[in-house]
Amino acid sequence: MPVARFRSVVLDCPDPRALAEFYSAILGGTPRVEDEDWVVLEAPGVPRLAFQGAPDFVPPKWPSTDRDAQQFHLDLDAGPTWAEFDAAHERVMALGARPLDLEDREEKDFQVYADPAGHPFCLCRIEHPRAAESL
Structure with a gap:
């Protein structure tokens, strides 16, 4: 219980x-x-x-080796395709997000941003099981 x-x-x-x-x-x-x-x-x-x-x-620091610098972050599903991911990237940037790590997205399937207050969040390219089955 x-x-x-x-x-x-x-x-x-x-x-x-x-x-x-x-x-x-x-x-x-x-x-x-x-x-x-x-x-x-x-x-x-x-x-x-x-x-x-x-x-x-005080916004968290990212990346940082200081254990107190970041307590958590949000992972946001941007969809299964790179086109959806790219559209989500453009939208969050237009809304005021700041990129923290945009490298190697194809290898990682995510990119890290800071929201306007400085909290880190990730846009993730998530392959949904139903989407993969319909391909």
């Missing part, structure tokens, strides 16, 4: 509303402002994301 049920992934940031809008443009859903320091994004098929105001927020 579990002790608790999963509720949210919470990202600290200087501007919760702006960061919620960034992820809403990528994942869908509509940000719900609960107060100036707490915004929630619920989008179909993804875990609930919440954004908490942290005026003294």
Whole structure:
């Protein structure tokens, strides 16, 4: 029997509303402002994301050998084809993402970016079993 049920992934940031809008443009859903320091994004098929105001927020460092520099990152499925992946890349860049590692994508099937607050996230090219079967 579990002790608790999963509720949210919470990202600290200087501007919760702006960061919620960034992820809403990528994942869908509509940000719900609960107060100036707490915004929630619920989008179909993804875990609930919440954004908490942290005026003294310091973005994680990536890459870094310092164990405290990065606690976690988000992996986002950009689709099974390179065309979908390239379109997702262009879209996140237009929304304000900053590339952290764009090398060797064909070997890794992912690229690393920072969101506007500096949190690392990956766009991943995921071959879905049904997509591979239909080829």
